[in-house]
Amino acid sequence: MALMNENYLNLAGSYLFAEINRKVGAYLKSNPGADIIRLGIGDVTQPLAPAVVEAMVSASREMGSKDGFHGYGPEQGYEFLRSAIAEYDYRKRGIAVADDEIFVSDGSKSDVANFQELFSGDCSVAITDPVYPVYLDTNIMAGRSGVMNNGRYEKIVYLKCTAENGFIPAIPDCHVDMIYLCSPNNPTGTVLNREQLTRWVEYALAEKAVILFDSAYEAYIADADLPRSIYEIPGAEKVAVEFRSFSKTAGFTGTRCAYTVIPHTVMVSDGNGGLHELNQLWLRRQTTKFNGVPYVIQRAAAAVYSDEGRRQIKEQVAYYMENAAIIRNGLESMGWELYGGKNAPYIWLKLPEGELSMNFFDRLLTKAGVVGTPGVGFGPCGEGCFRLTAFGERNRTIEAIERIKLNM
Numbered sequence: 091m092a093l094m095n096e097n098y099l100n101l102a103g104s105y106l107f108a109e110i111n112r113k114v115g116a117y118l119k120s121n122p123g124a125d126i127i128r129l130g131i132g133d134v135t136q137p138l139a140p141a142v143v144e145a146m147v148s149a150s151r152e153m154g155s156k157d158g159f160h161g162y163g164p165e166q167g168y169e170f171l172r173s174a175i176a177e178y179d180y181r182k183r184g185i186a187v188a189d190d191e192i193f194v195s196d197g198s199k200s201d202v203a204n205f206q207e208l209f210s211g212d213c214s215v216a217i218t219d220p221v222y223p224v225y226l227d228t229n230i231m232a233g234r235s236g237v238m239n240n241g242r243y244e245k246i247v248y249l250k251c252t253a254e255n256g257f258i259p260a261i262p263d264c265h266v267d268m269i270y271l272c273s274p275n276n277p278t279g280t281v282l283n284r285e286q287l288t289r290w291v292e293y294a295l296a297e298k299a300v301i302l303f304d305s306a307y308e309a310y311i312a313d314a315d316l317p318r319s320i321y322e323i324p325g326a327e328k329v330a331v332e333f334r335s336f337s338k339t340a341g342f343t344g345t346r347c348a349y350t351v352i353p354h355t356v357m358v359s360d361g362n363g364g365l366h367e368l369n370q371l372w373l374r375r376q377t378t379k380f381n382g383v384p385y386v387i388q389r390a391a392a393a394v395y396s397d398e399g400r401r402q403i404k405e406q407v408a409y410y411m412e413n414a415a416i417i418r419n420g421l422e423s424m425g426w427e428l429y430g431g432k433n434a435p436y437i438w439l440k441l442p443e444g445e446l447s448m449n450f451f452d453r454l455l456t457k458a459g460v461v462g463t464p465g466v467g468f469g470p471c472g473e474g475c476f477r478l479t480a481f482g483e484r485n486r487t488i489e490a491i492e493r494i495k496l497n498m
């Protein structure tokens with residue numbers, strides 16, 4: 091019989107959001123017709139911007155014409171989208187990124203999950219705790235975690251984020267090869283400032299480590315002093331790969347388009363000390379395993395950078411941030427201790443002393459009919475905390491807060 095990849099045996103039973111869906115499904119089965127407000131998974135609710143839809147329709151028409159038909163596209167994305175990304179998201183903001191350092195994909199989740207393949211199975215990995223589960227799970231699958239001991243994988247370096255350090259990870263006191271950072275952070279909604287990010291870049295330069303920087307939520311940064319890209323920090327172009335997405339910026343969760351930035355200057359070494367560009371390794375990987383994002387979707391993504399598109403997208407982000415303010419204000423008026431929600435679409439609640447997050451999940455669901463995400467699902471340090479998303483519809487978000495005020 092074929093042998094399995096036994097690393098899978100080290101994984102927790104199911105993926106966090108699949109488990110939440112299972113629990114909500116079971117609740118609805120025994121309470122048919124219950125009116126549930128979902129503020130759990132960070133899925134957007136506003137329709138695609140008109141400029142995006144127009145581009146999608148027009149590209150679909152093109153595809154139906156002899157001259158406009160497109161078959162396989164370049165695996166790393168069409169030039170029109172790569173150059174719009176590099177120009178608007180980087181060069182116009184004073185960051186030198188070349189078009190061929192942009193790789194278009196079908197989502198940041200898949201990019202951040204797949205990217206670890208480029209590193210040796212022996213590389214050491216640092217993740218924050220709590221953490222977006224994909225970073226950890228994919229390294230477990232690849233055999234970099236070791237086994238679980240007292241709630242911790244033996245080979246993973248955990249960067250504890252708690253109320254005591256404001257949910258900001260401290261630099262490790264040991265060497266690591268791969269560091270996952272997410273800013274604005276999912277799940278805590280906190281953002282690394284320039285000084286904090288500089289320390290990470292200095293650490294990575296000194297340790298010859300690579301930072302895998304997830305900035306899928308950068309559009310939610312309102313404070314002009316906070317860095318939106320790791321490449322705002324000098325030296326980051328030698329040590330960092332940046333993951334970005336149209337999902338949360340432009341409502342593409344169901345449409346699927348994202349990109350990864352890999353400067354030519356980020357290197358890894360082989361066993362003989364030979365240096366290799368991560369950019370070229372990823373190109374090799376993508377051309378082998380990926381056939382590109384559909385033309386229609388890439389045209390839609392490019393429309394995000396038109397004058398109209400940029401204005402419309404800004405309005406969408408402002409809509410969700412207004413939701414975040416509604417959640418924050420409502421819960422603060424109840425005396426809750428909160429993090430995030432100012433430069434991020436996630437609000438992270440500190441639960442009353444002693445309350446377990448899974449218990450709060452159940453109470454919130456059964457008493458208020460509101461779904462959130464238990465902090466423990468993001469790691470042991472998430473215990474005692476709870477995440478709400480600002481991606482709901484306005485009236486449902488208002489209602490959720492009213493229900494929480496009445497019932498919790």
Ligand code: MLT
Pocket residue numbers: 130131132133199222276
């Ligand atoms: C979340 O709720 O954490 C996000 O939706 C996850 C994701 O973007 O994959």
